[in-house]
Amino acid sequence: MAVAFDEMNIPGGDLRPAYQELARWLKETPPEALEYRRQEAELLFRRIGITFAVYGDSESTERLIPFDVIPRIMSGKEWALLEKGLKQRVRALNMFLRDIYHGRDILRAGIVPDDLIFQNPVFRPEMNGQQVPHDVYVHIAGIDIVRVDAEDFIVLEDNARTPSGVSYMLENREIMMRLFPDLFARHRVAPVERYPDELLSALRSVAPQGASGEPTVALLTPGVYNSAYYEHSFLADKLGIELVEGRDLIIKNNEVFMRTTEGLKRVDVIYRRVDDDFIDPLTFRPDSVLGVPGLMSAYAAGNITLANAVGTGIADDKAIYSYMPDIVKFYLGEEPILKNVPTWRCREPKDLAYVLDNLSELVVKEVHGSGGYGMLIGPAATKATIEAFREKLKREPEGFIAQPTLALSTCPTCTASGLAPRHVDLRPFVLTGSKTTTIVPGGLTRVALKEGSLVVNSSQGGGTKDTWILDE
């Protein structure tokens, strides 16, 4: 594996320009002061209750995501390129979804194989031919980006269902500003606090035709035991909208209402953080108590906007991922600005043969997995694990893709033995309304806290950092 790109230091000892001020400041700041601030940050997170729940972990149902106080910094120029690439990609994602559920030009053109769509469990036939308000499917996208060298940003994953983490982007900034005001004074960091405003206006802009001038928006959460519950309540609060659970909603005459102390009140837009499967027991899983019976008929009748739309999972499926560069070209006639990780599709015999021969070099992922579960990291795996995976792959090749182990870039991070480089990725959040696509400058930087580890998922012990885009 190649040596990872260091975001702060150029080999040979020079600093990359965006980090010069930080480096000066670090030199002036004694390590104890950093440690003291780290503890203070942890206390703040705990008191504010910025936690996430870990399923199946009865010991502590609420955990803190470790927070690293050293910011990850990008220059305005780097960000401008990234922003352009992200907007391009999300535009293509939306056009792809519209096409898949309507004309299917891309299938006829033979770009994406039919069976990848129609045999895919996240494809929703219920959405065939259904008009969604303003043709927007993915209102909120979280695109996972990694960096491998000075020039290249690579998309690792498109999250087009219910991406989470934006509350950490906002809270990390709040806490950093509280703990390091002098460090901010020495930089010009582009603010991220407009995000809730941008989100609310994007959601309002996609209200259905029949909605009143001031559409009512609500955020639908599975409830207080969900792993991202903190984020749901945080966003509802910042947006000034009701945080509803399925039991708070009722459908009458194909319209959606919430039960309030003054009787029923119509809802026009639902920012839903409940997965497709659970959203309407009459259409999807009948055992779901999180959803609203009849919601899909109200949706079909055009009386409610769901953000994100139902059926968007087909666009962020790992099997579809490898076609994204072609998807961008097909709909926009442009070269993709952001690259993909080279990907072997195990469903294709030639690719499978290569993957089986090179398992110890590759990362193998389940097509439908998430959260870093069910994957093989070849270089770090034992012989036995690799052999077990080989059997799985042979049994069900279409369930997997493989990618080379990327040398994710590293950022200086506080560790028990002082500052040390740790691998990071970045999840910016792209908002699409009826007319505009916006991104606040920044995102959630996730950091693998174990030395050498490439796994940044919070459910696997990863941490987060504040992400600074310099305003130049």
Next chain:
Amino acid sequence: MLSRTAENLYWLARYVERAEYLARTIDATLRVTALPAAYIGKTNEWDSALLTAGVAASFYQQYQEANEHNVVEYLSFSANNPSSIRNCIEAARLNSRSVRTALTSEMWDTINSAWIELQEVWSKGTSTREELAKFLRFVQETSLRFDGSAYRTMLRNDAYWFSRMGLHLERADNTARILDVKYHVLLPEEEHVGGPLDFYQWTSILRSVSALTAYHWVYRETLKPWLIADLLILNDTLPRSLASCYGNLVRNLDQIGVAYGRQGPAQRHARGIRNRLEHSNMNDIFQHGVHEFIQEFIADNSRLGEIITKQYLI
């Protein structure tokens, strides 16, 4: 606002109020039981603490005897007692979490910090009276902080009124319960009225509702059962009296009625109870029987809870 949100706010306030009342009850009981036997008489103060908390029946399903250790454990830390201080704080925190959007950050901070701090106490319990006293003080201070931050930081809208309603309904219930358990020491026809035994019983009643000093300011007299009953039932200058709680309940319900442009059975029922309190005097109440009066009040009060639930919360 969402019915569920209103319900959570209402119960959140009730739980916090109940936790404080339990802490006061234990505190007052400890003081009486610390007295030499000659001053206490034969009554088991721990039994009456269980009675005023309304958990005597469930207690005796798990314990043989009501003594300091068992009762403190049951009222404070027991996970099996739905009304223990522990469960009140747990429930308050869970409710807070599900209505965070309706709470101010100060209120959330109070509950969440208390919950974090008390985790340790739950696991270890308290081994000395000093530790217990510290714990009881902490619970009372949490309630004060919560109440104070609600008062100082919440918008004056339905969220505030629903939470105040929970508080006053619970408070009225608590005051009525302590009167009900202790009514026999308030009976004026008792022969040995004014002996040391009664004196400490009366003091403990007043302490439980934080009204010992208030009594002296209001009446400028030695402790007299008649006046104690008057203070706790009819004197609306005392925040924990039944009259004061009902003054507030009627006001809160009216504010909601005005904001929503609609009155209902909850407003009417609350007004009925308040009017009865306004037009009563202690003479009539003693004639009628303190016990009967209080019993009726407790039933009326819990009936109001049901009506509010039906009208607004489901």
